[in-house]
Amino acid sequence: MKKLVLLLMCLALVMASPAVFAGNLEAVGGMTFNTFDLTLSEGGEDGTMGLKDVGNGNGMYVGGRYWLGDKLALGLGYDSLKSQPSFRMENDPDYYELGLKLDMSGLYGEVVYQLTDYIKVKGALANYNMTAKYYEDEYSPADVAEEEIAKGSGMGYIFGGEMSYPLKGNLSLNSVLGYRTASLKLDEPVYTPSYAPEPDPEQNIDVTGIFFSVGLGMAF
DSSP states (O other): OHHHHHHHHHHHHHOHHHHHHTOOOOEEEEEEEOOOOEEOOOOOTTEEETTTOOOOOEEEEEEEEESSSSSSEEEEEEEEEEEEEEOOOTTTTTSOOOEEEEEEEEEEEEEEEESSEEEEEEEEEEEEEEEEEEOOOOSSGGGGGEEEEEEEEEEEEEEEEEEEEEESSTEEEEEEEEEEEEEEEOOSSSSSOOTSSOOOOOEEEEEEEEEEEEEEEEOO
């Protein structure tokens, strides 16, 4: 958290005067397509938290960058992603499945380096929040639908390569292939059914996965 705050403070100082950043700003935004792999860590041992198939999910991002020169930029943005995996108790593999809604979002600070006219590499530090809720389907009982069962927060890292194709004027088409990882400390659950594994505040949920994004950039 301290690293993220320091990065955001540095970016705010650089952008404090309009005369400083005039002509060096870039706004970015787009959609992301993400893979999810979640692991519950407890006392140094790993478990699957009853998630049978984490699968894929969509998301979005929006942000701004300040270019310090031709090669290096600092950025600030918001990253959000969702998934709907299936949930099953580990100690009862024959138990019917429950659907989950997983939402993860947070602010990020990034460093971007221009390799060529079309290719950039970037790394980001993010502060994520995550919630898990049941949703009603053919497997899920109606009395637990939309109930929040757990929430957590923690730091994450994003690494990727970005390709930018110039369009009309100051507009560009951006695509990113990257990797996201986060370690989220689990808070007290708001609601836990008797048949669900009860989250422990000392447990961490580790989230990893690759992502692909398509979006637009506009220079100012």
